[in-house]
Amino acid sequence: MFNSFGEIFRFTTFGESHGKAIGVVIDGVPSGMDFDEEFLINELDRRRPGKNRFATARKELDTPEILSGIFEGKTTGTPIAIVIFNKDQKSKDYGNIKDIFRPGHADFTYFHKYGIRDYKGGGRSSARETAARVAAGAVAKMILKEFNIKIEAGTVEIGGIRAQNLDYEYAKTSPLFALDSKIEKEWINIIDKARNEHNSLGGVVKLKIENLPIGLGEPVYYKLDNILASAMVSINAVKGIYIGNANSHKLTGFNNNDEISKNGFLSNNSGGVLGGISNGENIELEIYFKPTPSIFKPQKSIDIYGNEVEVNLKGRHDPIVAIRGSVVAEAMAASVVVDMLMLNATRTIDKLKKIYQ
Amino acid sequence: MFNSFGEIFRFTTFGESHGKAIGVVIDGVPSGMDFDEEFLINELDRRRPGKNRFATARKELDTPEILSGIFEGKTTGTPIAIVIFNKDQKSKDYGNIKDIFRPGHADFTYFHKYGIRDYKGGGRSSARETAARVAAGAVAKMILKEFNIKIEAGTVEIGGIRAQNLDYEYAKTSPLFALDSKIEKEWINIIDKARNEHNSLGGVVKLKIENLPIGLGEPVYYKLDNILASAMVSINAVKGIYIGNANSHKLTGFNNNDEISKNGFLSNNSGGVLGGISNGENIELEIYFKPTPSIFKPQKSIDIYGNEVEVNLKGRHDPIVAIRGSVVAEAMAASVVVDMLMLNATRTIDKLKKIYQ
């Protein structure tokens, strides 16, 4: 149950970084919807590794095979299974750290929890798993398109340097998903510097949801915001999130409250959520990514026998995992929103009656 | 299902601020444990309103009535139902805002979602619901005591002013749950100032979990950290959280990674979680509370008919909701940890066999 996400729109992922395949089974997709395979491929391509020097050099085409749930181009309401076969595993890269824990990496905790060391490429803890999330998110986005709900994300901070003017359109074409074209060059410089020093960088992703109906989010443990928080922090390397104005905790009530006029809210410090329920404004949230733990500088560690060692990593890793995080964050947000759309559909007796008239 | 939290250790809360009662049903409590009713009362008392000028003036003794699940002082393994009858509702305080939406408040979204205006004291969206969480958390803490797992929280920032030296023992006796005795006076001053100006303040709570076994947290959507995130953001007024060093996104991998020696990790930037699984270090997280939205300064708003109005609030509200948030955050964290303890118990075939030997 723990490799599944969502209640009605629920997806289950499987697969290890260097195993045969990764994949996802998506349950709860409504029937009768055109299935846009090209869009799915395109979303996977946005996250795909090996495209440029800002992501891992691993070459994976990430071509999805759809095994079920589609009939003559339409969704049938049955589970959609999507498999991506791994092609470019280089498991021997991991030979020299077979028995060594990498600082900042999940191999330490997986080993102690499961008593098993799947040393090849991080096994299930690898960010490669997020390709399966992106596939689920692509299907979620197909549903959201029917409601004109739009989800966009981009990089708002790298290595402590913050974007100023956010432009979600620009981010789409930027290799860094940069929200600010002016700062992009500076970011590229510090990334290149970090990579040359065999180091990595952290960053911040900003995500926006537009055109959400008022009323999405259930009380009090399946709120829109706490489930978005759960979704985001479940992404590899995410350590924190903030909904709305990330300074709200420093403000007074008078300054933080969004006043209301006939035409809507006069500000959006709330980030579109009040009491865990969407208020019709844009949902806005920030997602904080730690730097990629896999770096190529020597570090102190121990091996599985408890001996102290120096880690000297090989392999291929993103210099900054936050970048591709934008695509994964969008996917997770899309899944949350679809689930909330469905759950909200029966929350008043009038809505429920409308369905069966 | 949405007023329930947890998978094995699962509690369900009910009740409105100005209804007859609030309460909780706690399922999944192991049998054979001494039930410490005094501890339950004490935990509720820590959160209880009306104790001092830093919380709402509403007087509620919050005396719990235990309806089930205990037999001759011991837990039986059946659901523990705890009810707290409301005593000091002053619903007429809300008469003048019967039809008016309070800026920053959930009444707008609840009305639009449910088509119902339970204007008295915020109904289900009131922070009064958190007393039920504290009751569940008290039971969770009883279980954790059997494992010497300790959860503590306190205030680390108010109105943008940050504590320097954290002392969780001090926090226990402080009316502000202040983690730093030196800064307490300054905080009291700015709170008094805010109250005199009919305003409110935001703040930050810091939470620590000690002595957690390695291995708690499931992959990949029921991780220790994303469920803690979900738990925390589900608390009223929480807008963000951060696990571990809240600057990790600004650091390089080399600086952020916690190196490992024979005797454990050499630092704890990770906040005790790697890959969503506890690594044996203290869990540390920060929880960001917005300022209480209910303030007594006039603000622009609309009524349920869409007319623009000026809101002039009466009633009794916390000048800073973050303070009592410490107790609620501890309760939610305790529930998460108990659930994770149970889930982890069957994750290896050796553990499962141990049970049935």
Next chain:
Amino acid sequence: MFNSFGEIFRFTTFGESHGKAIGVVIDGVPSGMDFDEEFLINELDRRRPGKNRFATARKELDTPEILSGIFEGKTTGTPIAIVIFNKDQKSKDYGNIKDIFRPGHADFTYFHKYGIRDYKGGGRSSARETAARVAAGAVAKMILKEFNIKIEAGTVEIGGIRAQNLDYEYAKTSPLFALDSKIEKEWINIIDKARNEHNSLGGVVKLKIENLPIGLGEPVYYKLDNILASAMVSINAVKGIYIGNANSHKLTGFNNNDEISKNGFLSNNSGGVLGGISNGENIELEIYFKPTPSIFKPQKSIDIYGNEVEVNLKGRHDPIVAIRGSVVAEAMAASVVVDMLMLNATRTIDKLKKIYQ
């Protein structure tokens, strides 16, 4: 999670037979519906013990206290908590069997599972818990009334003697919920005989659901029929169920298949379910109850120390638990159907769009 039932319409029960109270928290009730408290009281009254000699002599008025979820007579969409305080516990009746296992009773398994002996009245395993189910079912029926869906049940067999002509209207006024007025007298005779011999009887309940829309039931593990099966077998003393013609397994395909005309199915061997989904015909099922295990004839057993003993029971028990089972079966069926109505509401993209237009 295991004292909860349902996915969207989900109720959670608590309470022991001889504890302070039993009760239920009902989550997922749509808002804006008139809450018919009188109907709730009436449903509880139908199940209530102490009314006649066909049920236990325990006198409980089973007056429900509604603690939450209703505002000015209407449902608010928040959890409805209903508590029934126990009044007529006679726990001393159980003094002489404090350490003895009753043959056919759950006290043996509860003791071995939980290591605790709540000997008073069966604790959580008592059929008294079903009052909480009936309360939840009453709320479910209020929802079904909005859709003109009707659920009725009655006794179709007692002690091996089968009713011939089923009349659900007659059952409503019969003290045995007898579906056949002609056979009622014979049934009364064998019940009286069994009681006089300090014995008990088994029986069969038949349940019918009318006016169900086509399409309720999800594939493939949350089908209408397997969830009905789960619901029914969870009722105390139920050992089996059958959907549709209870001879289907003896028939050929040609005889069992229901042919179809323009005006619908030409027979209803399927009991209204095909592939786990309602087909528009009446849902019909049979529920098999074992005889009440608590009898007043001496029987061989052991005590908790393993000594062989003769059990001589006191206390008050139904001579045939199947009778009041009709009311509980209706309640469980109503909860299942409401849940299925809600789940089905978002299964096609057209339905989902209809909601948000």
Next chain:
Amino acid sequence: MFNSFGEIFRFTTFGESHGKAIGVVIDGVPSGMDFDEEFLINELDRRRPGKNRFATARKELDTPEILSGIFEGKTTGTPIAIVIFNKDQKSKDYGNIKDIFRPGHADFTYFHKYGIRDYKGGGRSSARETAARVAAGAVAKMILKEFNIKIEAGTVEIGGIRAQNLDYEYAKTSPLFALDSKIEKEWINIIDKARNEHNSLGGVVKLKIENLPIGLGEPVYYKLDNILASAMVSINAVKGIYIGNANSHKLTGFNNNDEISKNGFLSNNSGGVLGGISNGENIELEIYFKPTPSIFKPQKSIDIYGNEVEVNLKGRHDPIVAIRGSVVAEAMAASVVVDMLMLNATRTIDKLKKIYQ
């Protein structure tokens, strides 16, 4: 969520009869267990179609491809994904009933629920989906082997003719999974007769679970018996189940109660379950299968436009679906038992402490 089964040991199936593949993702498998691929293949082979004239003539080798969750021959604790690619679809067999509803078949309800007609081989409603269940069940059985828990099933009744002397060992080698070697010939005769008449037969499967620990099953909605009921009725063509002596409802309490001695129960009318919890005796249940609805005799029906038609079926179908039902019933039971083993592991504080010592 509705194509998933179980709580901790949870599997999710996907795939259509004539789609690309069917498969299953199994979550919650403990790590560190030898994975017996040969056993998996063997279990699938037991259910496999095309082996003899008592099952459909469709030739599928049902070779499983394991995509994840195994590392160097051992389970890793991560999801095990198993895919079976379809080989012998003959979708054109269905061309002549493209628009026609088959009496007794789920195509009517699927069409009305989803608005989509996946006419090829029944789509998701086909019993072909049960191969995925058998794969999950094989993994469950591997776990049960560690506890010496044995699950066996066989045919106990065909076309109304009942087996007398049950021999589970014999069933293993019988093409009918017949529990009684003496009656097998008679059964073969009536099956051959039914097939020659283009008809089909119903039947009854009996299932036994040996060596189950006392204490499995949660109160009160996740009991061992009601979840077994749910599991069994979710199998295609199952219309009813009975736990223990299938005449219990006809008996008196005195006759039905199982008396207890020092050495255990003196009879097993309960079928090994009291109050929904295992009592240490063998679990025994009967599962009632309707006859295969797909027959080759003309029947009255309608098409999707509402026109009345005569159905003349082609294609390949089991003359009696109950036979292969034995294998599927075992698989479902194994999954239920593993889940219950895990859930029970943390139900007392002593058990939970044992794990972490």
